[in-house]
Amino acid sequence: MANLTALRDHNAAAVLGRIRAARETSRVELAAATGLSAQAVSKIVQRLAAEGLITTAGQGPSTGGKPRTLLRLVPQARWVVGAQLHRDAATLVLVDLGGRVVRSGAPALAAGADPARTLDQLAAGIRELLATVPSELVLGVGLACPGPLDHRTGVLHQVTGLPGWAGIALRDELAGRLDLLGAGAGAVAVDKDTTAGVLSQPGSADRAFVYLDDGLGAGLALGGQVQRGARTNAGEFGHQVLDLCGPRCACGNRGCLEALCRAALEAGEPGRAAELLGEGVANLVRLLDLDEIVLGGRTVLAAPELYRDTVDAVLRQRLPDPDWQRVAVSVVRAGEQAVALGAAGLVLGPFFGEGDGLKPLGP
Template sequence: MTGGISGGGSGGISGGASGGISGSAAAARGSAGAVGGTPAVRGTAGGVAPGAGVNLLALRSHNAALVLDLLRTAGPSGISRLELAERTGLTPQAVSKITARLRADGLAAEAGRRASTGGKPRTVLRLVPEAGHAVGLHLDRDELTAVLCDLTGAVVAERSARLGLGAGAEAVVEGAVGEVESLTAGVASVLGVGVALPGPLDHARGVLHRVTGFPEWDGFPLRDALAGRLGVPVVVDKDTNAAALGVAVGGGGSAGSASAGSAGAVGGSFAYLHLGTGLGAGLVIGGGVHRGARTGAGEFGHQVIQLDGPVCGCGNRGCIEVLCLDAVGRGAVEEAARVLGAGAANLVGLLDIDLVLLGGRTVAAHQEAFVRGVGAVLEERALREGVASVVPVRVAPGGARGVAEGAAQLLLAPLFGRGEG
């Protein structure tokens, strides 16, 4: 394909004192070290394959990220160079050099002209969404969901398959590779694949630990296995962290929407509670995903709240996860919601978060009951403690593919200086 983003020479993206974009392989590793210095790729008829393009994951200059993010949030109407300079604090000369590189590499384009207060009309620039794509892959316990997102985070294609973690590593990797290759066939500038699945796992190395219910995955190098087969950078994170990241940066846009990647972002500190085939939490503190030093944060479902309760898949008794799922299985959804509320109240008391978001297929099947039940427990706690305002409870945006879209943001968000944590 000739539409890829080329690197090297005068047409490449390079760093400099002017605030340009650094394209070094070292920078491509990102803040968590999950993305290696794999070259960028271009789509072929057979799916993703190595190419000669510049690695967009290496566009880690702070100044360039500021400009790219403003281009993204401006949407199709665009933004002028003068406005970019005013909002970033960069000099007009630095902005001109950065935008010239972005235009040369196909990332930005003119969006018309805008009247100015004096002098000639200003040229406005916009992000080119189709200049790059990321795959988001959600590996659940019993199914696989894959989405292809453009630079704004808008979903342009999706696939799903009845393939769960219980099929074993070889089958899951083979199935995942097949779905990604089908999804990216003929697509130019594939940045890489973000993979989200139940934890615990090591986000930095892309290695799984003892996934609850599937201990045979312990120690499996999922990132390297997929990267070796696909030839693109791969980032692995917990499903709850990916979903929380998608919410934090404003993912969840649909194809054709304006500025889909920047709409609806949730700021501040919040907890995303995911109740599906299991239960976990994604924590966003001060705008960034809180993973912990060993990606151990958010193992919310395995808080023990009933010492003599039923045995959980993790080996403990009375975990919130097993109590919630048992109640749902008995048709006692209101009971499950109050159990989930007890755990949410613990998080609110411990972290003083601003918002609780609920997601996952079990919540989706009983949205009103869970929002009402969790909210009631938080309200009761607030009344006991004399707190004037109750932490709100809402259903998370993104719906059934929210985790997969968040997984794509594992690749996209760092390009725009977002989602670091």
């Protein structure tokens, strides 16, 4: 476990985050961007270079004084694994500091009935990826999974369809199975798949990642910040009730959007499922005034144009002034790796002084 300690200093993390965002920048620009003194920036830059995190990238144009030395991030200086736990499989990505996926894996898991065995299999898959990079350069592991769960404690609640998993301390159980040297709190971060999804690609400050897969949920960013709510359980979008007399949902209620979509899919009517999804998204846009919807999840990715075009059409019908209330609807660029990539951002974000996902991870 390298170097969370080296960057525990918030200023150093902010400088490093600034260098990543700018791609190439100088000490003078860093001081202006962070509000730190020239001496403080110089000291931090020296430390980051000694850690191997940054390097020089030639000379920038002079602004009258001596030429400015440009600095840039060394993406391969540290590594993070992002993981998504499905009910019967996992999606794993090994990413560098630039958020680039360099390796991936998809271990099969024992269909969720036995959490200890499933976690053993998940940990084995993660170890396999981590074995390809020096262990002292590993920052940590971000894990995304279905909720409800508590992001702060990493404890699962009553996850629909995973009855044996309620109360499992997922973060600590996984950390205990991984040989992350000196691993403490922060080496493993756990969040909802939907929240990780919204972190997976940059976009509008007011957007939702709408995820139709085994379940249906939405991750939210408002005013440029990811929203988790009072219990970090925001985004149970699939359990908005649209029909009080509708089919029974796995959550115990009737007529949830998720149950209606599921029924349409089981009846072989994906077009109907897409329309229902559009109605749910229209409700979300009315409530929160979003201007971007990113669709993801395996069900969407199996027929991306259908879901994108149908949700777009329903929004145009339902919003009173669709020309003014323009909403960009797209399918997530990283495809089936999007949520795992967002999970890596749970570890990368704090490393760059961005909190746990206040800014989206770049592609």
